[in-house]
Amino acid sequence: MSKSSDNLKLPWTNVLGAQFDSVEDADAWYMNYSRLVGFSVRKNELRRSKSGQTTIRRWVCNLEGYRAEKYLANDNRVREPRPITRTGCKASFRVNYDNSSGKFTVTEFKTEHNHPLTSPNEVHLLRSHRHVSEGDLAQAKALRHVGVKTCQVVDYMGDQVGGSHNLRFKRKDLQNRLDADRSAEIGDTDSVATIAYFTAKSDNDPGLYHEYTLDDENRLRNLFWTDYMARYDYECFGDVLAFDATYKTNAYQKPLVTLVGTNHHRRTTVFGFGLLGDETVESYTWLLQTFLSAMGNRKPKSVITDGDKAMAKAIKTVFFGATHRLCCWHLERNAQANIKNEDFTRKFRDLMLTGMSAGEFDQRWFALVNEFKLHEHGWVKQMYAKRHKWAEAFLKGTFFAGMRSTQWCESIHCYLNRFLQYRLKLYEFVLQIDRALRNIRTTEVQDEFKTKFSTPVLTTHLRSLEKHATNVFPISVFHWIREEIRQEATLIQFEALNCTDTNYYTLTQFGNVDIKWTVVYNKPTNKIDCSCQMMDSAGIPCRHMFHVMKVEQFRNIPDNMILHRWTKKVKDYTSCNLARSQVDSEISDVARFSSLSTATNKMCFYAAKNEHSYKEALAAINQLTSKFQELFGGQRTCHQSSVYGPQTKSTVLDPVVVRTKGGATRLKKSPSNNRKCSVCTQPGHTARRCPIASNSARSSEANAANNDSWGTSILARSSEHFSFYNSEASYEIETQNECGSSSQPCSESTDHLWNNSSMPPSMGSNTFTFLPYPTMHSDMWPGDNSFH
Secondary structure, eight states, rough: OOOOHHHTOOOOGGOOOESSSSHHHHHHHHHHHHHHTTTEEEEEEEEEEESEEEEEEEEEEOOOOOOOHHHHHOOOOOOOOOOOOOOOOOOOEEEEETTTEEEEEEEEEEEOOOOOOOOGGGGGGGGGGOOHHHHHHHHHHHHHHOOHHHHHHHHHHHHHSGGGGGGSHHHHHHHHHHHHHHHHHHHOOOOHHHHHHHHHHHHTTOOOOOOOOOTTTEEEEEEEEOOOOHHHHHHHHEEEEEEEEOSOOOOOOOOEEEEEETTSOOOOOOOOOOEOOSSSSSHHHHHHHHHHHHHHTOOOOOEEEEEOHHHHHHHHHHHHOOOEEEEEHHHHHHHHHHHOOOHHHHHHHHHSSOOHHHHHHHHHHHHHHHTTTTTTOOOHHHHTTTGGGGGGHHHHHHHOOTOOOOOOHHHHHHHHHTOOOTOOOOOHHHHHHHHHHHHHHHHHHHHHHHOOOOOOOOSSSOHHHHHHHHHSSOHHHHHHHHHHHHGGGGGGEEEEEESSSEEEEEEEEEEEEEEEEEEEETTTTTEETTTTTTHHHHHSOOOHHHHHHHTTTTTSSSSGGOOOEEEEEOOOOOOOOOOOOOOOOOHHHHHHHHHHHHTTTHHHHTTHHHHHHHHHHHHHHHHHEEEHHHHTTTTTOOOHHHHHSSSSOOOOOOOOOOOOOOOOOOOOBBBBBBBBBBOOOOBTTTTOTTTSHHHHHHHHHHHHHHSOOOOOOOOOOOOOOEEESSEEEEEEEEEEETEEEEEEEEEEESSSEEEEOOTTTTOOOOEEEEEGGGOOOOGGTTGGGGOO
């Protein structure tokens, strides 16, 4: 038989003596035969000649033979042994190479089985018939590329063929194939693949910048990267910088630091990313210095972070002269956590965000402290000492572009969580970051389109000024300015003083006449200044300025009151030499596959209408499949070599899994149904650890302990008791940062005992005291108030 299609049609009764062109044809026939009959196949014997020519190939039933006795006689098992599946089945199939004909002749074909055969609805579970084809793999990779889970991919593919039982693989088979494909793509080490990716991407994006450091073991420690568009955005909007760390985004638990700002559509724009080995001052200093180097040593005017002390020290060192503001959201949360009074938190927030003079702030602050009797509270003292970093009274006049918190970072982190998983390797991690970044920038393109081809409806009483604002500012900034124009109607002119070159206006607001603002209009320069300093802080004219414009009969907003970073023309796309985006061969393969799948949807819809059109379409598809399969010879694309070129041996090793402040292990709270001791009936321990059981045994153990050093740690805690055990101590110590308290993991291996006689049940902000073992007495065991 010269054709494989004829081989597959070989009758089962005329098998002995039949000939196949190749071993592959024989294998395909026997696999097809075993699938129809209902058993699994295993390759058994293989012989080759000295020249490498296969002379004998034999296949047997998967249940052939028996399990070796040494595996059955093993008594020291850790896991449950696998069920026995071998039954000694004799079914087999063998072909021998015939030198005279150059073909493979069937010399053995045994069909008897000593076990039940599977039913048709169970055949897809047989091991030899489970196979993920190249087409199935391509479809799965296309879905996985956009974040579809493997189990959902299997459900989708099963729905295409009328049910998961019609698939020729299980979910685990597909997962293994995807993992193998991922391992082949990454290559030797994850770190090498990641660095190679950035190196290859820089060929298409000359503005891409990446830098990394290694530890003493040549493992990747810190990594920073940014691209051309991010650097261009920083050039336009780098006057305000916010950054924060997020956790559990990659397999190494490295904290991801996002450096962001706000663009002219008042949306978050990303300036760069950093992966750090730890959250020390040295790591943050390296990150900010590298970031500054990538941005041409242009420092931001202001920086917003949470109260992390390491961040604060790094900012003071690298961004010397920049105004550092603490996140108002973190401060409000810490106020509630430390004071535990919602009324205080509300008043603290109003004091933090309301613009006023420094003297008025002090007056209201001390009144607040007196009201709640917090004169000696440590957190309150710390916040007052750092008031210049968070109070609007001291930050007024410093440009922050309307940003007061790191929620701009949190919004990016929340969006990235759709793309990132804690199991992602670094190479996959940066690919998903790039994918998310493309989506974020697509939103900016949509904002640009909306601004370019739509005009807001004029609704205020100052139509000429509002009309001018629509021509100058993007829609989102226009809405911001329009609200100030509307609020101008609530102002009352209290006093006006006209001089030769300067006019002075004193304004109040309807319903709040106690507050007054002074506005100065300089006629020669056509400049307006207001005591609220909104123009300096946010970069847009305030309602008080619009009142003066109305009085002075302005038709347009003066040029000196239009901040270029908020205008439509801040990013000149026509003159910006954008680099071609990086599209590697793997992404191109996925894109082409998705495009072909979409193009055939309409054809499949009509072809499925009746049996004739279905068969005609299926025949055409099979013909094209055979054509392209012969064209490419069934070979798969080698990702690593095709994308990155030949790799050289590198000494950059993969990083180790790190423990970060964001991923600290906290003391476990006792469950509500905590077991009680059968001796003393108290919760929090069992009879084996009961402190009052077996007093004589306890005394002897205490005497023995005097001769040996030992460590005690708090393992668990109920509402009134602690449990103890002898081991290395593992606990948390409450620490303070600039925004308040936070828990830090710590460990000790020492001969000390916890003691805090004044510890409240919340374990809030107490400082633990260590006592040497000899000072411990029997009355300090759980049950005494010193441990309650």
